[in-house]
Amino acid sequence: MASTMMILAARQYLRSSGIQRLPAALLSLGSAFGGALCLAVLIMDVAHVTGHLDLMRAVQPAYEPLSLLAFLFLCAGFAAQPVVRRAQHDMRRKRTVGLATQLEPLWKRASLVRPGLSQADPLAASADDLESRLHREIVEIRDAMIDPRVTFDISAAERALLNRAESHLLGLDTRATRTTASPGGRVGQEGSS
Template structure:
């Protein structure tokens, strides 16, 4: 049941990323979501028992699923790293391709030392008392834990450096990563307890596995889904504010172009209907030109000057709290293309 819920969450994330991130140049997060979704789907009992016989009925499907999970986390870590400027050497090493390849090679070698038996949906429960199985699982979850811990560091830093609604995706990713680290530690403890015969300890930790899995993937999926949604909301909010500022400057701009005709006479602003920032910039430039042209007489009031300055700050992406006509600045947003964590 847990694996089915996790797989459903991952495919929902894939669908949302394909909708909201289809125009992004960096597709690391999308590749990661697809790989992890396939891995989680392979772990669903009904699908596992259908796939593994096709691979020889020796639980090879477990190795395939775990390799996909590690590869997905690699792309996930890369995606988070690429969204910020904080990339210390340790972070770059943790999510580097050589570390992934070495880890994949290590679990593959360890896997073939395991007495696989026949297809079982309880791989670790049935075979976890073997040393090779414990080594296999520990390598897998040490790698996953290191990558997730790296993501947590990056998301935490991004949360501190962000403001307003931009902090939400980072907060969700930080929580998901924290639960993920706890999940990896719990699995490693269970592996060690199982292979050393400390079954009481294993049974004591085991109940945490399901909730930690749901919390990890739930918060990570929410965080990565929130990123493009927040950007889209900011983009629309910025366009609305741009339109409001342009409308507020309209009377000033009309007076300015009457005394000093500008480029708008040759290229009407209506031609820029699909570029609200360009329209607003044109108005600002023509108003400023009229203000500094000594050949014409053109003055503006203090309120109009404040509105003009607010429009200039808006185009520069600066926060402003005073100047949108008829309202405060709570809806002001950062530039539409600014990235949240990953």
């Protein structure tokens, strides 16, 4: 069982990046120490049964440190998983707030030339979900850009900001998800009506 967990944790380590590797690394180490502990117990049991008490006494000092190390690293690995997820969630939330705040002037300009759903339904604009708010801003800016009835031009810096916001919503702004998401996808190309 320790070897199975070690293989799974090592695979997770290889598939992860950055701080996401910490829980997998801790679990891999804990599993390795657990495997070594199992091996030590087997050697001591076989040595005891076969009468090789010198071998049993030679391996016995490894039992307690291996038990402690396996316990500590496994507990740390399991405890680190929710901590890392929470930290990533908080970082994503801060980035979402920052991007929405940076896009707001551009979104207000777009809303002046082409009013969107946010003007028709004030509840849609004041959504508590920050990612929904950012998505709505992106959709309404893109709608103003592609609507042939209005003229709405944006600078290269504004376009780069808009692309960063879209990449953020798609999860393409982190190395870990860059390989699984489809490149070139756009958020909100559908109309806002």
